[in-house]
Amino acid sequence: MSEFGTLEDRVRRKSLLSKTMSATDCIKFFKTGQNLLWSGFTPAGYPKAIPIALADHVEANNLQGKLKFNLFAGASVGAETEDRWATLDMIDRRWPYQTGKNIAKGINTGRIRMGDKHLGLFAQDISYGFYTENGRYDIGIIEVSAITEDCGLALTSSCGIVAEAINLCDKIIIEVNTGQPSFEGLHDIHMQQKPPHRAPFLITEAHTRIGTPYVPCDPDKIIAVVDSKYRDKGRAFAGQDDTSDAIAGHLMEFFAHEVKKGRLPENLLPLQSGVGSIANAVVGGLANGPFTNLSVYTEVLQDTMLDFFDSGKLNFASACSLSLSEDPGFPRFFDNWDKYFGKCVLRPLSISNAPEPIRRLGCIAMNTPVEFDIYAHANSTLVGGTRMINGLGGSGDFLRNGYLKIMHSPSTRPSKTDPHGITCVVPKAPHIDHTEHDLDVLVTEQGLADLRGVAPKERAKLIIEKCGHPEYKPILNDYLQMSSKHCLERGVGHEPQMFDRAFKMQQNLAENGTMRIKNWDIKVDLCE
Amino acid sequence: MSEFGTLEDRVRRKSLLSKTMSATDCIKFFKTGQNLLWSGFTPAGYPKAIPIALADHVEANNLQGKLKFNLFAGASVGAETEDRWATLDMIDRRWPYQTGKNIAKGINTGRIRMGDKHLGLFAQDISYGFYTENGRYDIGIIEVSAITEDCGLALTSSCGIVAEAINLCDKIIIEVNTGQPSFEGLHDIHMQQKPPHRAPFLITEAHTRIGTPYVPCDPDKIIAVVDSKYRDKGRAFAGQDDTSDAIAGHLMEFFAHEVKKGRLPENLLPLQSGVGSIANAVVGGLANGPFTNLSVYTEVLQDTMLDFFDSGKLNFASACSLSLSEDPGFPRFFDNWDKYFGKCVLRPLSISNAPEPIRRLGCIAMNTPVEFDIYAHANSTLVGGTRMINGLGGSGDFLRNGYLKIMHSPSTRPSKTDPHGITCVVPKAPHIDHTEHDLDVLVTEQGLADLRGVAPKERAKLIIEKCGHPEYKPILNDYLQMSSKHCLERGVGHEPQMFDRAFKMQQNLAENGTMRIKNWDIKVDLCE
Structure with missing residues (x-):
């Protein structure tokens, strides 16, 4: 029994109830070498019961390295799933993004083969059949809030690549999450065709809905329905500090200048903001700033977005996932459901990160790289040019197509061997994910370099002058x-x-x- | 008098005839330091009479370095204009692409400040006001075929950024080209709003028209109308050779494989093809190949496109410019106007190269870099990592947003100092314009590497094996x-x-x- 309703309540397609089984019962469906597609995007909306049951099974039976999968999801999923799988040597290929110390170690020591792709491109390319020999996947594992009478899937805290997955998988296992309230109605699912039959996405404002709240699913593909009580292992909140506050301050000043110059409307343009302390500081700056009637068109909504709503400055937010903290994020969201529900929409990754709406809406794209160089090439993925952290994510989707393309970073990061830290502004980025052709503005706590219309050698002077740390400028x-x-x-x-x-x-x-x-x-x- | 009609015939807005003057008479409008916007895209549709008159004026009066402009156009323009201007030290800033030995020399020795930008992004950003202090330009010089009664500009062989320019310039000078037939009716001009008021581009096939044949122009802005008889100095045809034929052969085989696998329809998807001998060989391969009912959605149409039409395999071509050779290209086009006219459309750069239609249509993007590295990062712009050739062009617009993102190159290029040539497959590209996240397929005459779903270290093996020259493989x-x-x-x-x-x-x-x-x-x- 659950305070949020039983499985029977949530599964309104009653014929599916005969397929109910435990997560352990599902282990039989899995064989080494299978290609798996999961729901989930950042640690939100991913399957938990079955991945955990599989991990327990491998651990209990010493099957490390003997039950190994190719794992595809919209982005990263919770550490208790993919990172534990990595520790248990259960992952061969992993696309297109990941989070966790053990999975990163597996990738950087050559045990896990990871592909790093623009998330918006991945969502598209997987539907084109590009990632497996025949374009098909053995099993899809999808977390849902509910299933409608006509087998529409009401998803949970993210949309990810579920709209694509249900067509690409031969078999589908559903985890119905009854350990939390239902998110039914939050999603806007548009099932797009492949070229040459693709239609426009008629999104003209962050709040435009173009689809339905459900992913249509063929009931015959569903081989199991599992009751799950696991909640998302939400990310810990990355607090602000002087550095991130200073960066946010430079950006607020810049936005005010752009409004004054007539290059931005008074309510700015739809905001895309990455994750981490700088992103939080920027959202905080906006929540306390002079701009009103703002909107957000992004990929991930974090805890600070609730403050932003509460400030009265934010009208609407569109994203691919609601990636709140376990506490206080999700409880706060559910306790104020009526306040937030009508102001948010979750979209499939193939739409939240598609160039079409990002460019049409004119998003202000803001992301944090590892480092950038004096000509404005940025490294978002590989520390030292070779060591994978998480992946590119959607940074390029927004930076390449937004109205203003902004990257922000501290000018230095702490170092164990140098009290002055290591510089994030370098002569040449050892790995390049975003080129000089893509970026308009670079910001550190030292200052803001507006690179629009500035040729390379002048650009280098400006970046060093405005963004470099005094210890590194000379x-x-x-x-x-x-x-x-x-x-x-x-x-x-x-x-x-x-x-x-x-x-x-x-x-x-x-x-x-x-x-x-x-x-x-x-x-x-x-x-x- | 002209066999193609007089100025009076072409200018149907009769009040403008009072502004008729010679190119030399226009010199008085120009002052050093001005920001100029030109029509033109690749050497097609650019103003000629006035740039040549200004160059003559500088040369005759020893004004080298004393009459200097910031020159913005859709892409490169004819060598008799920008390259001569560079020789006469008439260019300070130049955006976003250029062609010519002297202008390249000026850029690489630090005399000319060039900005290199994705063309589709430039077309957008210039309308946002990003490239000058107040976003305005002093004079626009626009080549037209005709002017309608209500002051609609019927352009010539390209659209470039004219739709943006007429709003961004305080004064406009019109060159009416009566030295060639009128191109009236060939263009599809959609005047887009800026965010947040931007509407979808409802292009769903290469031939979809969404606008009108004319650029609406405020007649009060027009300060001069000049009769011009200069034709485009079209590019010499880049002939095919064994290398380009081998590359085209690999691609034809690949397309057939993709059709068989169900990843491409039988008539493929709209093709984007760059310029040069490989692009010509690919178009030649298609004209002689098994695929029918093809369409092209690209930025530049060259002479080979006429062969492609004549082959009966190509149904329709959309582009930003018709960049044919002076002979036999343009005469052949004009002599067969009725045959080609209904099968082509020229669009503004902000639409031909926009992510929205490129991704919706699912273009097959094919472009030639300077070199690529073993992890599939490509250098399209800077020889040796520092020396500018022409610029990025629209390669990134199509590669980043297409259905299949393909780059092709010979495996080696000739060298004066090494009979084995220099390799185009390198450990690390010294400059990166397209990243590993953007490219699906790399091709040389040695073979084709399909990189979809392949992780970095395997990708490196595959690229070396399939694309490397035997002399460089070890x-x-x-x-x-x-x-x-x-x-x-x-x-x-x-x-x-x-x-x-x-x-x-x-x-x-x-x-x-x-x-x-x-x-x-x-x-x-x-x-x-």
Whole structure:
């Protein structure tokens, strides 16, 4: 029995009740090498009962490495599922994003094969049949709030790639989450055709609905219905600090300037904001700022969004997932359901992150990279250029197609070996996920560099001047001057670099524990 | 008098005839430091009479460096205009693309400040007011075929950014091209609003028209009407060779495979094809291939497109410009006007290259980079990582949003210092315009690498195996093995690189004239 209604209440397609079984009963359906599609997007709306039962099974029977799957979901899922699976060597391929220390370790030591893709592109490409030999998947595991009489799936806290999954999977297992209230009605599901039969997404404002609240599902594909009481293991709230507050301050000032210049309307344009402390500070800045009647068109709604609503400044928010904390996020949302329900919509990833609505609405895209370089190429994925953290996510979907394309980062990050920290502004990004052609504005706590209409060498000066940490500015300026002289003299200087030392700061960090190099002449340093 | 009709015939808005003057008479309107917006896209539809008169004026009066402009156009324009202007030091800033030896020299020696931007993004951003202090431009120079009674501009061989320009310029000078037939009726002009008032582009097939044939223009802004007889200096036809034929052959085979697998319909999907010998070979391959009822949704139509029409395989082509050769291209088009007219449409750059229709239609995007690396990052713009050639163009618009994202290149290019040539497949691209997240397929004359669903280290193996030149394969494989071992041992090996030697092949080319290095141990090479 559940305070939120029983399985029988939630499954209104009564013929499906005969397929009810326990998560353990479902283990029999799984075989090593299968391609699995899960619901879920960031740790929200992912299946839990079956993944946990499978992990318990592997652990209890010492099947590590013997029951291994290719796991595809809209983005990351909860650590108690994918990260535990990684620890138990249950993952071969993983697409297109992940979170967890153990899964990252598996990827960076070569045990797990991860593909990192723009989430909006992944959602599209998977429906095209691009990720498996025949484009099909063995089993889909979908968390739902309810099932309607005509087998429409009312999803939970995210939409992810469920709209695609139900067509791509041969068999579907449903987890009905009765451990929390139903999210029925929050979703706007548009089932899109593939080219050449694709129709426009007629979204003209963040709140436009173009679909229905349910994902239509063929009942014959459903092989099991499982009652689940597990709640999302929501992300811990990333608190603000002086650095993130300073960044938010620069952005508020910039928005006010843009409004004054007539380049932004007084209520700005639909906001996309990433995750983490800077994103939270920006949302906080907006909640306390001068702008009203705002809207959000993004991929993830976090706890701060509730404050934003409560401030009275935010009219509406569209996203792919509601990724609130277990406490106080979700309880707060459910306790104030009537207040928030009519102001939010969750959309399939293939629509929340599609270039079409992002560009039409003119989103203000804001995301945090690992680092960026003096010419405005940004690294969002690989620390040191080779080590995967989580993945690209939807940053490129919004940055490439938004109205204003903004990246924000602290100017330095803490280091164990250098009290001055390591710089996030480098001569050349060792891995590039967003190019100079994609970014308009870079911000650190030091300042904001508006790069629109600025050519590369001036851009480099501006980025160092506005965004660089004082401890690193002279080093970066020396590099710029040296490489400009070198390349311009040779008539090859549109975007100067010297490839024998472009990564010297990173190499020096690896060898000597600091990025504050003393001498740019690499030959002397290496050979003496 | 003209065999194609007089100025009086072409200007149906009779009140404008009082503003008729010679190109030389217009010189008085121009002052150094002005921001100019031109019509034109690739060498098609650009103003000629006035730019040439201004160049003559500078040359005759030794005004080099004293009459200098910021020049914005949809893409490149004819060499007799921008390249001559560069020679005469008449260009300060140049956005977003260019063609010509002298303008490239000006850019790479630091005399001309060039901004390189996705063309589709530039067309949008310029209307947002991003490229000048107040978002305005002093003078627009627009080539037209005719002006209607209500001052609608019937453009010539391209649309470029004219739909935006007429709103952004304070003054407009019209060049009426009476030296060639009128292109009236060929264009589909949709005047889009800015966010938050932007409406969907309801293009659902390459041939869908959503606008009118004319750009509406405020007649009071027009300060001069000039009769011009100059024709476009069309690009010389880039002939096919064994290499491009082999690449086209791999692609035809791939398309057939995709149709068989059910991932492409029998008439494929709308094709986007870049410029150059490989693009011509691909179009040639399609004209002679098994696929029928094809359509093209691209940015530039070249001479081979006429062959493609004549083959009976191509139903319709949508583009931003008709960039035919002076001979035989344009005469052939005009002589067969009735045959081609109903099968082509020219659209504004902000629509031809917009993510919305490209993704909806599911374009097959095919473009040629300078080089790509073993992880599928591609360099489209900067030779050696620093020297600008032409710019990014629309390659990213189509590659980022298409159904299949394909880049093709010879595996090696000729070198003056190495009979084996220089490799186009490198360990790490020294400049990155398209990332691993954007590309599905890489092709050289050696073979085709289908990268969909392939993780980085496997991707590297596949690219080297399928695309690398036999002379370079062992060198690239050695790098991959060495860097994989190094990074995996350290637990940082999602996408292995070694930054002390990732550019060693390029450095060796600069120092020793060959990319075929013998030893990957950089310390030994540098210090011994």
